[in-house]
Amino acid sequence: MIETKSVSISQILVRSSGYLKQICSHSLQPYRGCSFGNSLCGVGCYVQHNWFVTRGRTWGRFLEIRQNAAEIYLKTCRTERNWAYRSDIPFAIFCSSATDPFLPQERSCGITRSVLEAMKQQPPDSLIVQTRSPLVLSAADLLEELSQRCQLRVHMTIETDREQLPGLPPFATSVSARINACQELKKRGIKTIVTVSPLLPILNPQAFLQQIAEVADGVVIDHFIEGDGTPDGSRTRKTALPEAMWEVEPDSITINYRDRIVGIARTVLPGRVGVGQTGFAGLLE
Ligand code: SF4
Numbered sequence: 542m543i544e545t546k547s548v549s550i551s552q553i554l555v556r557s558s559g560y561l562k563q564i565c566s567h568s569l570q571p572y573r574g575c576s577f578g579n580s581l582c583g584v585g586c587y588v589q590h591n592w593f594v595t596r597g598r599t600w601g602r603f604l605e606i607r608q609n610a611a612e613i614y615l616k617t618c619r620t621e622r623n624w625a626y627r628s629d630i631p632f633a634i635f636c637s638s639a640t641d642p643f644l645p646q647e648r649s650c651g652i653t654r655s656v657l658e659a660m661k662q663q664p665p666d667s668l669i670v671q672t673r674s675p676l677v678l679s680a681a682d683l684l685e686e687l688s689q690r691c692q693l694r695v696h697m698t699i700e701t702d703r704e705q706l707p708g709l710p711p712f713a714t715s716v717s718a719r720i721n722a723c724q725e726l727k728k729r730g731i732k733t734i735v736t737v738s739p740l741l742p743i744l745n746p747q748a749f750l751q752q753i754a755e756v757a758d759g760v761v762i763d764h765f766i767e768g769d770g771t772p773d774g775s776r777t778r779k780t781a782l783p784e785a786m787w788e789v790e791p792d793s794i795t796i797n798y799r800d801r802i803v804g805i806a807r808t809v810l811p812g813r814v815g816v817g818q819t820g821f822a823g824l825l826e
Pocket residue numbers: 575576577578579582583586587588638639640641673
């Protein structure tokens with residue numbers, strides 16, 4: 542059961558720090574909390590360790606709907622753009638790093654949609670829409686329009702070709718539905734990158750990457766080691782995720798596994814592969 546409440550906020554554009562600093566000037570969360578938190582991605586989710594977000598609440602059990610997000614975006618974007626320019630960086634927004642912008646609740650609340658509408662009036666220089674949800678297709682019209690006004694890319698997270706890991710809850714959205722969503726976005730001319738993050742044991746790497754090559758413009762591969770905000774993945778090691786990964790493929794909890802998958806990706810998608818933080822920032826080689 543998830544406790545949902547509507548809230549008013551005074552700030553929506555958060556200046557980047559830590560891992561995100563190399564990737565964007567600001568992050569934007571249309572919701573606080575995440576209703577995907579009880580699914581597989583929630584097991585290792587680093588946001589659950591952020592007390593500022595949870596305030597002691599159980600991850601996956603609360604959702605704040607930021608009903609005035611679009612209004613606050615329009616009110617503050619000029620100041621935040623100027624701050625970015627004074628810092629000599631583009632006004633680049635990551636939506637979202639601590640929730641999913643296309644949770645099932647988006648269907649009725651439309652908060653992300655309202656923010657994208659606001660961005661049509663005041664577009665950032667670049668926008669990364671990071672999601673695990675095929676519901677992103679409900680905003681494909683807006684994403685298409687915004688693609689004409691700023692550098693936009695959709696990052697669709699698909700961590701593995703497996704629909705389940707033993708002992709863990711299922712994913713919130715199926716792998717096949719996410720692959721299909723990428724195909725549709727790409728067909729509409731929206732730049733689409735699959736983020737394999739965190740990388741989980743893949744059943745058939747060659748076939749999985751081949752499928753990604755067909756439905757997306759590129760792939761970013763990110764392991765929990767170096768990818769969870771700690772250099773050695775210690776944050777994720779406190780969760781049940783590494784043990785489940787180890788049971789399926791012991792090597793998958795080492796950085797060697799990432800390097801092996803990156804090697805295969807470079808043969809399947811030459812020039813279209815990013816790794817970790819630089820990959821999220823848009824560097825594909
Ligand atoms: S969708 Fe993202 S923010 Fe939400 S639980 Fe999964 S990993 Fe965490």
